[in-house]
Amino acid sequence: MKKRVEVAAGVITRPDGSFLLGQRAPDTFYPGYWEFPGGKVEAGETAEQALVRELDEELGIRVTCIRPWITREHRYEHAHVRLHFFEVTAWDGEINDHVHSALSWEHAGWLGVGPMLPANGPILKALHLPRWMGITHAVDIGTKVQLARLDAALERGLRLVQVREPGMPRDELASFAGAVIRRAREYRALVVINQDSGLAHELGADGVHLPAAELGRTTARPAFEWVGASCHCRAELERAAGLGLDYALLGAVRPTLTHPHRETLGWHAFAELVRDLPIPVLALGGLVEADMEPARSAGAHGIAGIRGVWLQS
Template sequence: MKKRVEVAAGVITRPDGSFLLGQRAPGTFYPGYWEFPGGKVEAGETAEQALIRELDEELGIRVTSIRPWVTREHRYEHAHVRLHFFEVTGWDGEINDHVHSALSWEHADRPGVGPMLPANGPILKALRLPRWMGITHAADIGTEAQLARLDAALERGLRLVQVREPGMPRGELASFTGAVIRRAREYGALVVINQDCGLAHELGVDGVHLPAAELAWVTVRPDFEWVGASCHCRAELERAAELGLDYALLGAVRPTLTHPEREALGWDAFAELVRDLPIPVFALGGLVEGDMDAARRAAAHGIAAIRGTWFQS
């Protein structure tokens, strides 16, 4: 059995959303393949410390802003690696490569280089996932009001919508979801529907979102491009990862009007629950736009919200 090697990798991101990839040099494993910069975690180092050191050695930059993200494992012919991915959004110095054949700034939705190193490939899809999910509640505020608020949110930049309308009659739900899809597509936004895979197939939405209760009995990932789940504990998060889902929601981070009986997690507990997970996790529960930085420092991919989406001033 191969010993597991701990590796730190950096998603170095510019304000326009582009990220840096390096091409592996001749004489290394997988020469010519592209990867996120980083390297092996040495004895006595944390993964974060290792990445800061590696980026200094490989690229000549001094990291000033770094946030944990996801952790993935991969078995190569020569090694079993566990990659700790961090988002790097700030650094001092000019990028000057010392180890790769080439560097390239890329966008997840239109990568121009390849092939990707196998362990790094799934990260490209995760980077396509928007950072904010708006969750509908038309049953509470009315369909017209919800669609009007959706229009405003899409104009502000919302690019991921979960249609969640428990109790809404199926015909009404189909009509409402169709209206959401039409609006979202004008902006290139993704739409997932909560629970109803049949309706999701009928309407051609981008994916489905599974309630936590379904994770216990679902045996295979539903056949959609995007599939996520609501989770409340580590076991549910691990089950979502085992099924190969694209993301999870975890909460409530703060007390909410939707579930006032549920004890709030807080950011420390959230960070501990998502530690070393291979899929992105959205923070949920009483959060607003101003919480995004705190969420991402706690290793959240982003934020999912009902009122925090539709009732911004």
């Protein structure tokens, strides 16, 4: 049995959303393959410390903003590796590569280089997941108001919408969800339907979102491009990851109008729950746009909101 090797990898991003990839040199395993920069965690180092050191050695930059993200394991022929991915959004110095054959700035939606190192491939889809999810509540505010707020949010940059309307009659829900999908398509935004896989198939939605109870009953990943789940504990998060889902929602971080008496997590507990998970997690519960920075610093991919996301709409 191969010993597990701990590796730190950096998703170095620019404001336009592009990220840096390096091509492995001819004298390494998988020569010519592309990867996220980083390297082995040495004895006495944390993964974060290792990445800061590696990026200094490999690229000549000094990291000034680093956030924990996701952790994935992969078994190569030569090693069993656990890769701790961090997002790096600020640094000092000019990038000057010392170990790769080439460097390239890429976008998740239109990768121009390849092949990717197998362990790094799944990261590309996670990078394609938008940072904001808007969760509809037309039952509370009316479909006309909700669609108007959706239009405004899409114009402001919202690119991920969950249609969640408990209690809405199905024919009315189908009409409303169809209107959401048509609007979202104009902006290339993703739409997932809460729980109703049949309706999601019928309307051509991008995916389905599983409530926690449905997640507990699910034994195989539903056949959609995008599948996520609502979670409230580590066991549910691990179940979502085990099913190969694309993301999870975790909350509530703060008190909400939807569940005013539910015990809240706070950022420290949130960070502990999402530590070393292999899928991105969106924070949920009483959050607004200003919470994006503390959310990502706690290991969240981004934020989901039932009300906060529409506040500026």
